[in-house]
Amino acid sequence: MTNQHDRYDLADENIVTVFGGTGFIGRRIVSRLLDKGIDVRAVSRHPRKNKLHSRADQRSSQQIEADILDPSSIAAAVAGSRAVVNAVSLYVERGEETFERVHVEAAAALATVSRDAGVERFVQISGIGSDPRSRSNYIRARGRGEDVVKAAFPGAVIVRPAVMVAPDDAFITAIARLVRLLPIYPLFGEGNTRLQPVYVEDVAEAVSRLASGQNSTDASTFECAGPRVYSYRELVREVANQLKARTRLVPVPFMLWSILATAAEFLPAVSLTRNQVDLMRRDNVAASGLPGLAELGIQPRGIEEIVHMIAHQA
Numbered sequence: 001m002t003n004q005h006d007r008y009d010l011a012d013e014n015i016v017t018v019f020g021g022t023g024f025i026g027r028r029i030v031s032r033l034l035d036k037g038i039d040v041r042a043v044s045r046h047p048r049k050n051k052l053h054s055r056a057d058q059r060s061s062q063q064i065e066a067d068i069l070d071p072s073s074i075a076a077a078v079a080g081s082r083a084v085v086n087a088v089s090l091y092v093e094r095g096e097e098t099f100e101r102v103h104v105e106a107a108a109a110l111a112t113v114s115r116d117a118g119v120e121r122f123v124q125i126s127g128i129g130s131d132p133r134s135r136s137n138y139i140r141a142r143g144r145g146e147d148v149v150k151a152a153f154p155g156a157v158i159v160r161p162a163v164m165v166a167p168d169d170a171f172i173t174a175i176a177r178l179v180r181l182l183p184i185y186p187l188f189g190e191g192n193t194r195l196q197p198v199y200v201e202d203v204a205e206a207v208s209r210l211a212s213g214q215n216s217t218d219a220s221t222f223e224c225a226g227p228r229v230y231s232y233r234e235l236v237r238e239v240a241n242q243l244k245a246r247t248r249l250v251p252v253p254f255m256l257w258s259i260l261a262t263a264a265e266f267l268p269a270v271s272l273t274r275n276q277v278d279l280m281r282r283d284n285v286a287a288s289g290l291p292g293l294a295e296l297g298i299q300p301r302g303i304e305e306i307v308h309m310i311a312h313q314a
Contacts (some may be wrong), residue, residue, distance in 0.1 A: 016211050017041040017078055019068055019110060020087035025125060025164060028204035029085060029211070030061055038212055043068075043077045068106045069096075075113050083121035083211040084114045086149075091138075092265055092273050099141035099275075107145040111152035122156040123211050124149045128196075128223055128284050130160060138275030150220070157210050162225040162284050164200040167309040172197065172239065176310050179240040179247045186252040191233030194283040196225035198293075199301045206296050215296050224293050225286035227300045232280070235303070242307045254281055 016033050020026040021042025030042045040061045066073040068088050078084055090102040107124060114122050124146065132143035149156050165172040179185055203224045209215045210222070230238065233249055240247055257277045264272040286292055293300045 015039050015041060015081045016083045016085065017043060017064075017081040018085045018087055018211075019043045019066075019074070019077070020089065022046075022063070023087060023089070024166075024169070025161075025200055025204060025207075026085075026087035028201055029087060029207045032204045032208035033212060034061055036208065036212055036214070041077060041081070068110060069101060071109050071113065074110050075117070078110070078113050078117050078119065081114070081117070081119050083123070083213070084110065084119050085123045085125070085207060085211050086110055087125045087207075089125070091275060093137075099137050103138075103141040103145040104148055108148035108152050111149045111156060115153045119153075121211055121213060122149070122153045123207055124156055124158050125207065126158050126160045128160045128162050128225065128286060129279065129282055134278075136275060136278035139278060146221075156220070158221045159203070159207055159210065160221065160223045161200075161203045162196045162198045162223075162286060163279075164203055165197045165226075165303060165306050166200040167306060167313060169200065172303060172306055173310055175236055175239045176243060176307065179236065179245040180243060182247055185236060185240075185247045185249050187236065187249055188232055188252070188257060188277070188280040189254050190251045191231060191236070191249060193232045193280055194229055194285050195232060195235055196229045196285045197235070197303055198224055198226040199303075199306060202226075202293055202298055202300050205298055206293055209296050209298075217291070217295070219291045219295070221290055222292055222296070223286040223290045225300070227302050229285055238303065239307055242304065243311055 016038055018026050018030050018040060021030050022044040030040050033040045041064045042061055043064045043066045045067050064077050066077040068074055086107055088102060090097060090099060093099060111122055126142050126146050129139060130142035130146060131139055132147055134140040146158050163171055206224050236249060258274060261272045261274045261277045
């Protein structure tokens with residue numbers, strides 16, 4: 001749906017527009033920006049169906065309906081913004097919604113529109129491991145998305161989180177649920193993939209600081225990760241130990257996971273995707289040569305805090 005400029009308050013010169021502003025990371029970025037006294041536009045295709053958390057609801061945020069795949073729609077949403085954050089992500093391709101369209105073409109269009117509108121700062125949320133040369137369609141699209149954004153918006157900042165975790169995520173919560181239920185826990189491969197899970201709230205704070213200009217930096221890429229590196233086997237064992245759950249860890253070949261994921265993608269509620277399997281084939285650890293949370297003055301929290309919260313939700 002295309003929105004007209006006059007529907008937005010363009011008088012404020014400190015507006016940050018967050019595309020994907022009602023999503024897993026996006027709504028937290030909105031809330032962090034509001035904590036800093038910044039006016040925010042939370043942009044999504046269905047703002048009425050996706051209510052922001054109560055902290056955001058109580059303060060100065062505009063929930064805007066716009067489609068990142070519609071250039072005229074994004075132009076209206078961006079108008080008058082000082083900074084733009086692209087937190088839109090796609091994990092399963094459906095019809096016209098492909099990785100190429102969302103992560104590459106739409107990201108390039110948003111960066112171009114933002115540049116032409118005089119936006120000062122542009123933050124693109126990508127992910128550790130994004131690679132334009134990857135054989136995985138998803139991983140390749142995320143990598144190409146970084147390239148087209150940097151080409152369209154000189155000075156754009158790329159934020160690459162490690163796997164993001166929270167009490168409402170689809171990763172640590174799934175591990176916690178399964179180790180409680182299953183006497184045998186199926187690992188991805190031998191469980192040797194190295195992971196550095198990061199609390200989503202820490203990533204949201206990092207993005208809010210970059211989008212608001214709170215941290216002055218010349219760096220163009222940040223890799224945000226947690227304080228500890230685990231093998232997948234170690235991570236599952238750590239979650240089980242904290243929950244006092246007893247389960248046996250059993251290796252499952254990646255080929256079988258790929259077959260299961262292919263079948264799962266045809267179900268109405270997708271619980272496993274091929275891109276998730278692809279991501280679990282490779283280490284997801286921050287590069288030592290790139291800045292991250294520490295350079296932004298953020299002390300990352302470990303998964304112990306998240307598992308504790310999950311345990312008390314049960």
